[in-house]
Amino acid sequence: MTTELHPQTTPEVGGMGHSVKRKEDPRFIQGKGEYIEDVNLPGQLWLDIVRSPYAHAKIKSIDATEALKIPGVAAVVTGKDLEGYKLHWMPTLAGDMQMVLPVDTVMYQSQEVAAVIATSRYAAADGVAAVEVDYEPLPVVVDPKKALQPDAPVLRTDRGPDKQTNHIWHWESGDAAAADEALANADVRIAEDIYIPRIHVASIETCGIVADWNPIRQQLTMHLTTQAPHAIRTVVALVAAGAGLPIYEHNIRVKTHDIGGGFGGKVPVYPGYVLAVAASFLTGKPVKWIEDRSENLQADSFARDYHIHAEMGATKDGKIQALKVRTIADHGYTDAAADPSKFPAGLFNVITGSYDFPNAFVEVDGVYTNKPPGGVAYRCSFRVTEAVHAIERMVDILAHDIGKDPAQLRMENFIQPEQFPYHTPTGWEYDSGDYPKALQKALDLIGYDELRKEQAEKRARGELMGIGISSFTEIVGAGPSHDFDILGLKMFDSCEIRVHPTGKVLARLGVQSQGQGHETTFAQIIAEELGFPVADIKIEEGDTDTAPYGLGTYASRSTPVAGAATAIAARKIKEKARLLAAHLLEASPDDLEWTNGRWSVKGSPDRFKTIQEIAFAAYTNHPQGMEAGLEAVDYYDPPNLTFPFGSYIAVVDIDKGTGEVTVRRFVAVDDCGNIINPMIVDGQIHGGLTMGLAPALYEQITYDELGNNLAGTFMDYLLPTAVETPAWELEKTITPSPHHPIGAKGVGESATVGAPPAIANAVVDALWHLGVRNIDIPITPPKVWRILHDKGIS
Amino acid sequence: MIPAQLDYVRPASLDEALRILVDREGEAKLLSGGYSLIPLIKLRLAQPALLVDLQSVPGLDAIAETDDALVIGARATHRDIHESAVIRDRYPGIVDVAGGIGDPQVRNWGTIGGSVAHADPASDWPAFLLAANATIVCRGQGGEREVPARHFFVDTFTTAIEPTEVLTGIRIPRRAAGVGGAYQKLERKVGDFATAGVAAIVRIDAGGTIVGSGIGVTGVSASPYAAVDAESALAGKRPGDDAFRAAGQAAAAMSQPVSDVRGPVDYKRAMVAELTVRALRRATERALAFNG
Amino acid sequence: MQFQGTVQIDAPRDKVWAFLLDPNQVGSCGPGVESIEVIDEDHFRAKAKVGVGFISARFTVDMTMAEKTPPDLAVLKAHGQAPGSAVDATARMELSGPDAGPTQMDWSADVAISGTLASVGARMIEGTANKMIGQTFDCIRSKLAGA
């Protein structure tokens, strides 16, 4: 089933398998990208936001008198003002409700309280400082477990009399009774509490909008940093309809421009967007809001915050039998996750991972706390990171407990290549995989046996070194319409291709690049299918006036869904081209064969028409009865998800004096199916690994007991620099997806998902002989030092 | 993050700067490289009415050795210091400090005078200046005075400098034979403020005995401090891990850390001890290798 | 954050008690207090410039005498706000010792800091708060002893 990389096109055409240099780069390297902050419209006003110092408080009064005296300050908008337009609440993508501005109660520290609109950025900031808000502090609930206790204050009193609780929802998957029985009968049973902390995507560009309501044309243009322009347009149309505002979907245009990193953080609708739209509607002028970094780190959507209790059973020689997982999910004060409607805990039930579990049961309870929305995304929207971390940690603990090498235990429990398509006990059908091959490649590449020898020698000398493995299975490409929707919108995606008479191509997609290189990779798919050189193909995204409807780019779904739509739209064009070629060649369409961008008569290879010739004919010489033109559109509804996988191995050294962990080496063997652009795939993996290293060792959004966010700037939210980041070592295996038109699986978040447990396993491996079973990420020096200190090592 | 309104002047001479400080006392704040001050102004945690930028004041950036001192002008940048030939040749402990502050851009612009006057409780220079028994040169309209580092760092963001004075330079005792210095800091990632930092200077006589030492500690108290108990513990000892550990314990005992995002109190104390040992080891190597 | 301490005040108990009940007196010892506006005998409002070094914020602080049990127990609550930050504190002061003095004051303070100061200033906050509270009670002691 496994194949190697063999490009079918010439480098000049640049189809699949070629490391085509990116078409988008010339503007970026010359400072000519156009990001949201670069968008300036004539007469625009600036919006800035007054935020709450309290995590939970009643608003007693808001006094804008002093703010309005500041030259340039035009207006101060409060929740009471918005209430008049029914705009003070808005729906989240998860179907919960979120405040745009509070009317009476703030729910987290730095929540929006009022908006200042002014003629300049600086005046708006002065206005914010001058608005006086009087608060009455209320008890703060930071810990989701405490939030579930009967005496906890109910945070969301707006939800109706039957929902006066901080419990949001319960979700489960698998067979509880079977899992219990298997656990009871297991020779070996392990249990562990694993916390996956709250983190923030922190793309280097923050979020922003220029909202432009044109009262004459009754047209709203939202220049916006969003990963999901169409979905946002629909949400705005629904909110406007709910508020009775005359803003209709066909008169709303979302335009994204270039996006400075997304990683899921630019999927939600933030209150600032609605405020800017409302302010533009009220003033009739464009209104610009650009978040600063602290607003971004304190008030945007966050990821993870999963309190996991996992139990696993196995035979005494390490054949795993059952998994049972109970989880408390801290969603902050509203569930704003972008999970598909049927999956409030995302795809967390992929937690059986790469292993052949006979039995599994997973349950998750969502909980409100006094924090901003949690559980949204960090280069993984659907809780796969949490699942992979838990299972990879548990497998490692089992291996160490029974004294078996963690690589060996994995090999013995992997789903084997011949078992695909494989049905998991929690209901997924894995499309394809060869897990032993990937792990073996990683072991060989890093020199595993030698490292184990080195580790033994070092341990004898009292030095601390660890080797950690993670053999993850990803689940991406959401998703098939029978199960997957967000706010009722089915999770298809789309591509429209127009071939112009001179053989130049314009393709538009419903997804949205944030650095993934769509302008190049989607052109390569078309080049592969139709033989047009990549240079002749222009890809456009991010303008809802022109692009076909799609759900957007997140959860690693662009290649699995929009990539498929692109291939199929191209194939529709290829079929029409066949008819055109048959007409031009005076042959039967059935007698034609396709090779290298031309239709030729079977057996007469010199009788052919190139795709360029055919394109010209489509506008100049099409047969009677056939529509002119050469265009196609496809809305792709995937038959299944795709399941990329890989095996990662980390080697760490620990400084006994300080507890510092250094990742000395890191080998990543990835399998994302067929590869469109190897250079871009490697780049995605490099970046994903770094966003796996980050939460493993550095990043965490921590709150004190008052709900203050203690990581509100990059001084304390610790993105790794080039110094902390190791020189990643990459390899691939290629196992195509059998159901995807081009056999691709997607790669955007694999490395972010797979890397943290490799690092955590390596650290625990270094310390296992001291009785350490688990250290929650981020594994900071104080945590390691505490262990060493308690054991008398430090 | 947008600064509050402020005024700005760029005096062309020290006298003019001093005059402005007197005329606008209570409003004026000196600006050197700005990499510590401007972030605080942007956060509006500092809202000076008037910034007095010293960039055009001549003569404040020289680095030179005299008979008894290494003199560093207040406006010498961290990078100037890091790359200065005399410092590279003879003051490796200063190279440790200057090369590890912030990041390259910060080192390009941040100055020793600005950093010392700013007196962040976790900044690096104070630890070294305390260890080295440096003096800080302050100029007012009435003339110049030298304040020993050990009397200079009064409190968090608070020094012995008067609001009408300009910090013009640093005088560090000239390195003699058998003297070596080192600075060790622990940071969560490169460019972070120190979780803890320890500067050590030792003087070892021909017989191999520690006859003098200086230990400066940063990041673990309201302001950097000289670990005098550690210095006492080292006096007359042979250099070695036993002596260094005792000094480390003494330095740690003098710390007054608070538990925060960088770690709990006992961890920070332990880090002071550990870094003291490491700094002393390196300082000792350097002392033994330096014949004047 | 919890803080506590004891000060020995060289003054008779009733004098100490009277001091504690007088907003202008006790208020003037608060950190950075620039003005005091007495609303009624148990409520007053202070404007204070609170900070360390050149870093400071102007707070408006509402004070409430929440509990007073003459002549030995007073509880003062403070709720202060500045742009982006807020401070809420409860100070409990218990007096003991001979009527004629010296008076021992055992104090405890529960201080909650919210917003930007807590978020960005985390590494300085506890030490600074501790010091300011210490200064406040030192001020009370010295004013009474010197009176």
Next chain:
Amino acid sequence: MTTQHVSLTVNGQPMEADVEPRLLLVHLLRDVFGLTGTHVGCDTSNCGACTVHVDGRSAKSCTVLAVQASGSEIRTIEGMADGATLHPLQQAFWDQHGLQCGFCTPGMIMQSAWLLEQNPHPTDDEVREGISGNLCRCTGYVNIVKAVQQAAGQLSASESAPVAAAATVDAS
């Protein structure tokens, strides 16, 4: 609101403006001069997206007041290419896939340019240290290091590396 006059040279062009003294250099470049290639990423001088050269030294323009830079020579990403010819670093970032979303890229290129002016033949570790004041969220830095090394090879091969403008830092 008082303003002060600033005049400076940006990418070789004399430019001036009347600005509030509190105006940040990055906002002068972006909002007044329209040079939007310089980005703001963090506001606290951690991320380096706003890196430009001021009198030959790399600086974080979000942590410099425009008035501080008056009289200086500024170089931004827009001044790197020579007409239609990319600067070797720009070419190298493109060749080596040293960027993804492109937001950190101008600052990363400007810092790398300064680094190569100081150290024309850095080791990989020296490159990593040299760009440690610049954060990239997309690339994992591997290809940035490769790009800087490619450019280092080209710049030294062509001996076209500009001499560091060290006039302001050589007083020691």
